[in-house]
Amino acid sequence: MALLELKDVQTFYGNIQALKGISISVEEGEIVTLIGANGAGKTTTLMSICGITPIRSGQIILKGQEISKLSPNRIVKMGVSQVPEGRRIFPQLTVSENLDMGAFLRTDKEGIRRDMEQVFTIFPRLAERRNQLGGTLSGGEQQMLAISRALMANPHLLLLDEPSLGLAPLVVQNIFEVIQKINKERKTTILLVEQNANMALKIANKGYVMQNGVIKIADTAAHLLENEEVRKAYLGL
């Protein structure tokens, strides 16, 4: 059974239909990537999974349970945590406060402390800056903080929305290595939305190509990298 399954999901913003029947399945332990151009509906898909933009029809099934009618905090409680697009850290809170907010729904103080230390070993740069305000970090550090903050919820499923956005190539490399590491070491399943299709497909098991609110191609990442259409449209080869 898939960890997460979307069945014919349709989401609207007012009268505008952003998702026109999306079906995705994410297996336990996988890295699945969602690639596509601007406005294809990738972010909306993640927001729908989180319950932030409620879906109009279809089903979202997490661990065998329908979650599309649940409020965002219930979904987070079930082990889904999101790194939103554009990082969206809390600029006026310190790094450690940001992390603590990530663990908002958890009550085990000891576990939170342990996880914070663990996050600091993944990103030593954050440990140096734990008392610094989030807004004073550089773009790369903010992305690290956003990922760490999501990890603090101890998720089974991590939703990453364009972690490479606006970052230098070296930093992007570093972030993607960490994503792989999180997947391997913590056994966290990852759904990765990316415009940097090349990087995303290289670390993913499976990929979906989105266009105008529908899934165009669904295949393994290796096949997608070979796919002529994908290569031309998204990899620039």
Place this chain on the structure above:
Amino acid sequence: MKLRSILADIGKSLATAVWFMVLLFPLMVMKVNVARGVAQIQFRWNLLPLVGVGAFVLSYAWRIALEWNERRGANKSEGMSSRIRAAGAAYLARPAVRTSSLLVLLAFVIAFPFLFGMYHTNVMITAFIYVILGLGLNIVVGLGGLLNLGYAAFFGVGAYTYGLIWKYIGPSFVAAGMDPGWLFWISLPLAGIIATLFGILLSLPVLRLRGDYLAIITLAFGEIFRMVMQNSGDLTGGATGISLIPRPWFFGQKLPPTKAATYIYFIAIVLVIITIFVVRRIEDSRVGRALEAMREDEVACEAMGIDLVKNKLITFALGAFWAGIAGVLMAAQTTYINPDSFTLWESIIILMAVVIGGTGSIPGVIGGAILLKLLPEYFRALAQYRMLIYGIAMILVIIFKPDGLIPRKRKQYTFERKEATK
């Protein structure tokens, strides 16, 4: 280089002066006298240079101040004032100094009503009421980041709770042979609770609003409250309000006005201390930090599993609670309430106390509230210029001290030390 920039400044100021002379010409120089049905224009040329020189001096001073402000921003740590402040902070950080200065302050605050008499005591009570209001609004605006322009309505809810309890329950209370002084103590928690309920009531329609829209709705709420109080004359006394509200009695004993003022003064102090304590606890708690997170980014909050609906309810409810408490205090002090005490202007004054003092900073809000209530009281001679002074003060604070007079200090969390002791 330096000379050139000075010359450029002088040139710009001269241009401003000329512009002002043109602009103010019809106002300042021309004067129309109507004598026997004939309009005659009198030219007061002697005022023209006055306008020019005044505009030039003000404009030049403003330019220098702005430049100084920019330079100060660039090398903040080296400024004279920051060095003095650092030295002061280091001095105050010594525990002996800290406790003794706190004791001196406490002794002064306790001795105040006995030293300065009833008038000054009453002024101070008003200031304390505004401190409570400021701290309450600070939860909404400073922590939650929700602009509330109808805060005076909650203040009014508190005051009217006490007033209406006195009006309707008071007589039967007296008839039953009980002291009406007890009503104050019944009203105090009750007003807090009722104001909280109103806070929740207001927060329901504004759950999805932010910024301007939120401000407009809260403003409307404030006005609706006032209008309802004013127009339901039979129930609330209408525009004439409710009078002869009893002051709290001292253990079943009615006090003469002077002593009652002293008594209310001490009640106010205790309430202020409780407020400070509770607000600090809220700020340091996870709930408080969730409120701050909501101020920073609502979408990120939702992604973290922070319940925004609950958060907004908490924010409005907590803010309203303190306003309700302050309202009872106000009704007891003045013994008279009417809808005119809870206008939009009142909300704005409280908001100004928060902003001028330092949004989010407890000492800042206390300072701002006391400043904004004491200065007009002691500079009554300038009363007609009050709005002008408030306006200028607001502009100066926003440009030169955007974080307020006593900006909020972020709490530092150190994990290293904890590990070392383990």
